Amino acid sequence: MRWGAFFCTSVVVVLIILYEWPKMKQNPKKDKMAFLTLLLTGLVLSMFNLPQMSGPTQWIETLFRPFGEFMEK
Amino acid sequence: MEKGKISSLQMAFMMYPTIVATAIIGVPSITAKYAKTDLWLSPIFAALIGYLTVYIAYKLHQLYPQQTVIQFTEKIIGRIPGKIFGFLLIFFYIQNTGLILRGYAEFIVGSFLVRTPISVIMASMVLLCAFIVRGGIEVLGRAAELFVPVFIFPIFILILLLIPDLEFKNIFPVLADGVMPPIKGAIVPGGWFSEFFLIIFLLPFLADMKKGMKSGMKSVFAVMMTLIVVNLTVLFVLGSTTSTKLYPLMNASRYISLADFFEHVESAAMAVWIVGAFVKISVFYYASALGTAQWLNLSDYRPVVWPIGILIVIFSLWSLPSSVDVSRNDINVFPLQSILMQTIIPLLLLLIAIVRKRNRKGTETS
Amino acid sequence: MKSVLLLLGISGTTPFLSGCWDRIEITDLAIVTAAAIDKNDNDQIELSVQVFIPSSISSGGGGQGGGSSQGGGAVTTLVRYEKGSNISDALSKLQSKLPRKVFWGHCKIFVFGEKLAKEGIREQLDFLLRHPQPREKANVYVSKGKAKPILESLPPLENYSGEVLRELSDLHIGMLVTMQDLDEMLTGIPQAAALPFVKILPPEKGQTKLQGIPYIAGTAVFKKDKMTGMMTEKETRGLLWLRDEVESYTVTIKPKGVKGEISLSPVSAKVKIIPQIINEKWRLSVKVITDGAVIQNGTNLNLSNPKSLNAAERAYQKDIEKRIKMAFLNTQHKKADILGLGKDFYRKYPKQFNKVDNHWDEIFAEMEVEVDVAAHIRRQGYINKPAGLSEEEVKDK
Numbered sequence: 001m002r003w004g005a006f007f008c009t010s011v012v013v014v015l016i017i018l019y020e021w022p023k024m025k026q027n028p029k030k031d032k033m034a035f036l037t038l039l040l041t042g043l044v045l046s047m048f049n050l051p052q053m054s055g056p057t058q059w060i061e062t063l064f065r066p067f068g069e070f071m072e073k
Numbered sequence: 074m075e076k077g078k079i080s081s082l083q084m085a086f087m088m089y090p091t092i093v094a095t096a097i098i099g100v101p102s103i104t105a106k107y108a109k110t111d112l113w114l115s116p117i118f119a120a121l122i123g124y125l126t127v128y129i130a131y132k133l134h135q136l137y138p139q140q141t142v143i144q145f146t147e148k149i150i151g152r153i154p155g156k157i158f159g160f161l162l163i164f165f166y167i168q169n170t171g172l173i174l175r176g177y178a179e180f181i182v183g184s185f186l187v188r189t190p191i192s193v194i195m196a197s198m199v200l201l202c203a204f205i206v207r208g209g210i211e212v213l214g215r216a217a218e219l220f221v222p223v224f225i226f227p228i229f230i231l232i233l234l235l236i237p238d239l240e241f242k243n244i245f246p247v248l249a250d251g252v253m254p255p256i257k258g259a260i261v262p263g264g265w266f267s268e269f270f271l272i273i274f275l276l277p278f279l280a281d282m283k284k285g286m287k288s289g290m291k292s293v294f295a296v297m298m299t300l301i302v303v304n305l306t307v308l309f310v311l312g313s314t315t316s317t318k319l320y321p322l323m324n325a326s327r328y329i330s331l332a333d334f335f336e337h338v339e340s341a342a343m344a345v346w347i348v349g350a351f352v353k354i355s356v357f358y359y360a361s362a363l364g365t366a367q368w369l370n371l372s373d374y375r376p377v378v379w380p381i382g383i384l385i386v387i388f389s390l391w392s393l394p395s396s397v398d399v400s401r402n403d404i405n406v407f408p409l410q411s412i413l414m415q416t417i418i419p420l421l422l423l424l425i426a427i428v429r430k431r432n433r434k435g436t437e438t439s
Numbered sequence: 440m441k442s443v444l445l446l447l448g449i450s451g452t453t454p455f456l457s458g459c460w461d462r463i464e465i466t467d468l469a470i471v472t473a474a475a476i477d478k479n480d481n482d483q484i485e486l487s488v489q490v491f492i493p494s495s496i497s498s499g500g501g502g503q504g505g506g507s508s509q510g511g512g513a514v515t516t517l518v519r520y521e522k523g524s525n526i527s528d529a530l531s532k533l534q535s536k537l538p539r540k541v542f543w544g545h546c547k548i549f550v551f552g553e554k555l556a557k558e559g560i561r562e563q564l565d566f567l568l569r570h571p572q573p574r575e576k577a578n579v580y581v582s583k584g585k586a587k588p589i590l591e592s593l594p595p596l597e598n599y600s601g602e603v604l605r606e607l608s609d610l611h612i613g614m615l616v617t618m619q620d621l622d623e624m625l626t627g628i629p630q631a632a633a634l635p636f637v638k639i640l641p642p643e644k645g646q647t648k649l650q651g652i653p654y655i656a657g658t659a660v661f662k663k664d665k666m667t668g669m670m671t672e673k674e675t676r677g678l679l680w681l682r683d684e685v686e687s688y689t690v691t692i693k694p695k696g697v698k699g700e701i702s703l704s705p706v707s708a709k710v711k712i713i714p715q716i717i718n719e720k721w722r723l724s725v726k727v728i729t730d731g732a733v734i735q736n737g738t739n740l741n742l743s744n745p746k747s748l749n750a751a752e753r754a755y756q757k758d759i760e761k762r763i764k765m766a767f768l769n770t771q772h773k774k775a776d777i778l779g780l781g782k783d784f785y786r787k788y789p790k791q792f793n794k795v796d797n798h799w800d801e802i803f804a805e806m807e808v809e810v811d812v813a814a815h816i817r818r819q820g821y822i823n824k825p826a827g828l829s830e831e832e833v834k835d836k
Binding site: 183184185187242245246249250310311312313314317324327328330336337 | 544571574575576619622623626627628782783785786787789790793
Binding site for chain 2: 005016019030031051058064068071
């Protein structure tokens, strides 16, 4: 948990909603859902200590290990 | 979804910094590690991947004009596999925008703004890019048209100013260990050239569709020449130490000293380089946002621009604790991932699409 | 709603208006003009920095006022030093003695002390190459004895001693080696390096002790990163010929069969080093084309006469040949390939070179050299006959 980063991200998220929401009044509901879901994903992820956490980038690296070994020769 | 139109020249202008901006900073040293004194040959081999990618993208586009890759893959390989590939592609672009952003920020933090927190540098760049991406493709195209000359000229002036310090002998021996080292050295720049697949997101908005292929090829050629010139310059100035430097072009530009007073120009040159990085990140960002919106069948891509910006920053940090991890990813993972996602799979898609079309025609005529 | 947003936006950006984290005012910087790195008897690193004092320029009227001939005006630099286990450790301690932040960007001179050089400079070089501020174009020297006195000396002619060294190097009196060159010599094929060797010219009687100026007195020879020997000034000249760095140079020759000497200056030269492998034998062919202008003629030869000119040219040619051979034999004797000949061989014969890569030193030490000089005297100044001699005395053959 890193409260500083989480707090900053929350502020950014609120600003984005304030800025973007009035503009997408006309848009269908699906757009709004996608907008909020993606924001929420970002917000949730920002709570973790990301650099130390294993994530997709690392998984892909594991997947490509043979290639990595080839390149390190 | 996107109503703007760009010219094919603007597309070429957008793609040039998209490849070159980061390729001239870190890649020469990686190439030098494998190819030694033949590092200038590697871009030639790598460019072959670029030509192939442009060809594939253009052919796919011809088969399905007015659609981007996310939309027509569903038609080629069916709804579910199409969605899966679409997701992987979007994921690849978002993740790589993050990696590019991190690479850019590491360079800035490492050489100029040593005490500035890296997240501030990244956030300010994403903010700027988000505005231009929201502005749409026309804004992006015009910005590229405006900025690219500003980006190219200083680099060539830099190289001109280095001429007194060039040690041309460093080019020898040519191909001492055969042709394999430069080919292996071409793998990493090949990953960069694969990024030309991004034109598939731009081709549907071209005003002069027919010139798309030609200007794409021209752009690949320009990138190739730039990389050759940059690699040669770096080799002539730094010689055998090229592979030990993290940012060889930076080291070389610091070497400029004319008449004892015209020196220390690297800050100016690199400030301009940021413009190139800005175009690069914007193009990737645009592809990510447009792709996401199309994948989710939204009515507009603008609502997802800001949320994706946050995701990009998150991916630029996620499981990358240090700059060593970033450069290792650039060598060990990125090239294959990039070529696989942007050249090999599209090539398969193209083959399937051609076979299908032919079959359909066959059934129609019989 | 809109006004709230606007307000938020404006107040949100105010923290950025002051600039960013890395804002540094020039008045917060201690600009290092030269640095000396020594090792003391307790195996500690001593870092001395010569820091520029900006107020000395602005208030002292350029420091030349009052007709004082020997830096008697404002002192423009100060020297601080501190011990530590390595450069960065010493630097952090040094920082506590300086009210301003140390800035390396304008440091053009790095001097290694003799003791440090003999025990290896690699560890300290790493700092200089890794830190983003020190420049690749900075010149590197080795000093006789400790390096610190070189920074402390107050040269009469230039503003500070670092400037003296830089100007001397630019005249190509001795070798000019930048940090980039050093890095290349040590990481590349030769595994040997040469750095200019600096001494302090002792002050004349009656002058204060600090008024001696540093000057380049030869070349320090490094094998790997350790100093193993040195070459005298005369040998260094030969080295400059081999490295094709001859500039503003005077050659004095003694033609056969006549009394007196002829001096030539300036001398320009084109040097071509051709590596050869003939019948498995490694040899070096050096081709020199050199031109000179007569600046003093102490003999009675009339140089307008083609025959005498020829005699003088022959002497000139022999002299250059001798210099080059002497310098080359000297480097062979030290088994240190400071000319980077290994690189030349690698460029021409990569396959053969890779086979002998690990005992290149020995091959280098046994290599034959063939020097081929084409020397010409092109101009003879304002007079065409030796001065102060009557027609009869001038040898006209």
